[in-house]
Amino acid sequence: MIGARWLREHLDVLVETLQRLRQDWLEQLLSVAVIGISLALPAAAYLAVENSRSVAESWDGSPRISLYLDAGLSVEKARALTGKIDEMERVDGARFISQSEGLASLEQRMQISDVIGFLEKNPLPHVIEVTPVKTGGDTLAEELLAELGQMAGVERARLDLAWVKRFFALLELAQRLVLVLAAALGVAVLLVVGNTVRLAISSRRTEIEVCKLVGASDAYVSRPLLYYGAMQGFLGAVLAWLLLLLTGGLLSARVERLAQLYESSFQLNGLGFQDGLVLLLGGTLLGLAGAALAVARELRAIQPA
Amino acid sequence: MALLQFSQVYKRYPGGKDALKGVDFSLDAGEMTFITGHSGAGKSTFLKLIAAMEKPTRGGVLFDHRNLARLRRGQIPELRRKLGIIFQDYKLLHDRTVFDNVALPLLIAGLRRQEAAKRVRAALDKVGLLGKERLLPVTLSGGEQQRVGIARAVVHRPKLLLADEPTGNLDPALSAEIMDIFVEFQRVGVAVLVVSHDLPLVKAMGCRTVALSDGRLIEGLSA
Numbered sequence: 001m002i003g004a005r006w007l008r009e010h011l012d013v014l015v016e017t018l019q020r021l022r023q024d025w026l027e028q029l030l031s032v033a034v035i036g037i038s039l040a041l042p043a044a045a046y047l048a049v050e051n052s053r054s055v056a057e058s059w060d061g062s063p064r065i066s067l068y069l070d071a072g073l074s075v076e077k078a079r080a081l082t083g084k085i086d087e088m089e090r091v092d093g094a095r096f097i098s099q100s101e102g103l104a105s106l107e108q109r110m111q112i113s114d115v116i117g118f119l120e121k122n123p124l125p126h127v128i129e130v131t132p133v134k135t136g137g138d139t140l141a142e143e144l145l146a147e148l149g150q151m152a153g154v155e156r157a158r159l160d161l162a163w164v165k166r167f168f169a170l171l172e173l174a175q176r177l178v179l180v181l182a183a184a185l186g187v188a189v190l191l192v193v194g195n196t197v198r199l200a201i202s203s204r205r206t207e208i209e210v211c212k213l214v215g216a217s218d219a220y221v222s223r224p225l226l227y228y229g230a231m232q233g234f235l236g237a238v239l240a241w242l243l244l245l246l247t248g249g250l251l252s253a254r255v256e257r258l259a260q261l262y263e264s265s266f267q268l269n270g271l272g273f274q275d276g277l278v279l280l281l282g283g284t285l286l287g288l289a290g291a292a293l294a295v296a297r298e299l300r301a302i303q304p305a
Numbered sequence: 306m307a308l309l310q311f312s313q314v315y316k317r318y319p320g321g322k323d324a325l326k327g328v329d330f331s332l333d334a335g336e337m338t339f340i341t342g343h344s345g346a347g348k349s350t351f352l353k354l355i356a357a358m359e360k361p362t363r364g365g366v367l368f369d370h371r372n373l374a375r376l377r378r379g380q381i382p383e384l385r386r387k388l389g390i391i392f393q394d395y396k397l398l399h400d401r402t403v404f405d406n407v408a409l410p411l412l413i414a415g416l417r418r419q420e421a422a423k424r425v426r427a428a429l430d431k432v433g434l435l436g437k438e439r440l441l442p443v444t445l446s447g448g449e450q451q452r453v454g455i456a457r458a459v460v461h462r463p464k465l466l467l468a469d470e471p472t473g474n475l476d477p478a479l480s481a482e483i484m485d486i487f488v489e490f491q492r493v494g495v496a497v498l499v500v501s502h503d504l505p506l507v508k509a510m511g512c513r514t515v516a517l518s519d520g521r522l523i524e525g526l527s528a
Contacts, residue, residue, distance in 0.1 A: 005415060209396075211409065213385060213396070214409055214413060214461075215413055217382040303358070304358055
């Protein structure tokens with residue numbers, strides 16, 4: 001019984017709040033826009049980090065050693081060397097990329113066949129790509145690097161590990177920054193909603209006084225204000241979602257082209273349904289909290305006199 | 306058993322002004338009484354104590370077996386739902402229709418709009434405003450606005466009707482009409498307490514009258 005009445009009262013207030021929002025929608029639009037942008041910024045930064053991570057994860061995280069061979073070395077000798085390295089205990093696999101294969105791949109990737117046509121001879125060396133055994137970790141990879149660098153026929157050895165590590169460290173930093181940004185802008189949303197609700201309270205001061213005089217409890221008077229704040233947060237979150245969709249739509253074609261250039265099938269990931277719900281819920285709760293803060297501070301002070 | 310009982314009530318405001326100095330007063334259920342007195346004599350304070358807008362500095366105010374001096378904040382709404390308060394400046398909500406203004410106490414008490422509608426119309430009928438439910442208060446005359454205020458004060462069937470200078474802004478003919486409405490409510494068992502400095506009108510009503518003078522209460526029509 002009490003549950004039904006409670007539900008009905010809340011529904012009434014919700015309807016009343018919506019009507020009020022519709023009445024002065026232009027004023028509402030401004031604060032909703034501020035809330036929307038404040039929510040969209042950290043959400044966009046979060047998406048950027050998540051997308052970067054998925055790119056980075058598609059690069060095999062294991063270290064890889066590239067051996068650039070002496071320029072004069074014949075293909076046969078280079079293949080023999082590849083075989084020898086492949087046999088080594090600490091090597092998982094070795095792949096031979098000949099001079100001409102390297103050039104062909106470069107041509108395809110960069111679409112610069114005209115330029116290459118001008119070259120009298122292939123400037124690239126033969127390359128052996130060595131994957132160390134996975135169990136060894138970084139130290140093994142570095143030891144292996146030194147050993148392979150000493151071998152006859154190898155001009156230079158390079159370990160492609162450092163920059164992947166650096167990239168992941170950067171991502172972690174970016175993630176922290178997103179959290180800080182989200183916290184700061186969350187506080188901004190609290191303040192914006194708190195302020196609009198404070199204004200609403202002062203513009204409805206007489207109404208609140210009269211309601212209190214005819215027996216309204218604090219809960220009754222604050223209910224529409226709390227709904228008002230929650231609704232603003234919710235609408236702001238909806239706007240933020242729309243902004244993200246719009247941005248994603250504008251960027252996705254470009255990103256796909258970029259990915260194609262890197263021979264990647266990477267696609268820009270927008271806000272998923274679940275993340276979107278989290279955004280809506282978060283916006284609503286922030287709005288509610290902002291309203292609650294304003295109500296707690298202002299409402300007690302309004303007493304009929 | 307008295308509905309309302311003041312015993313040795315003192316009220317001193319911050320700053321040292323004594324508004325009430327040892328007031329004893331009692332009002333029975335269904336009784337109608339006028340309170341007169343000059344401005345600054347403590348009439349407003351007297352009403353504010355009943356509506357729990359102020360607390361007595363000393364003494365007890367008993368309403369419906371409850372000591373208002375000991376009322377907690379959360380208990381005030383329940384008290385006010387037993388009162389109907391009428392204001393000199395009407396205190397209507399100007400962005401709501403007459404119907405919504407009158408329905409306010411019922412909705413606050415948790416009634417559904419449909420349930421409230423019948424009682425709102427009955428209250429508006431009693432004050433002669435049936436058919437004006439959909440209008441906004443600003444479109445009504447002063448006397449009509451005051452009658453909307455009265456309808457709002459009685460719609461939830463209060464035990465006590467408090468009126469603070471209800472005819473202060475009205476001409477004598479309208480004032481007499483308003484008083485007649487009060488008498489009708491008193492006949493159906495509502496206690497009515499009217500603050501007024503309109504002595505000729507008060508005399509004409511022939512009800513019990515008390516006077517407040519410099520914070521003290523005197524029975525009868527004394528100046």
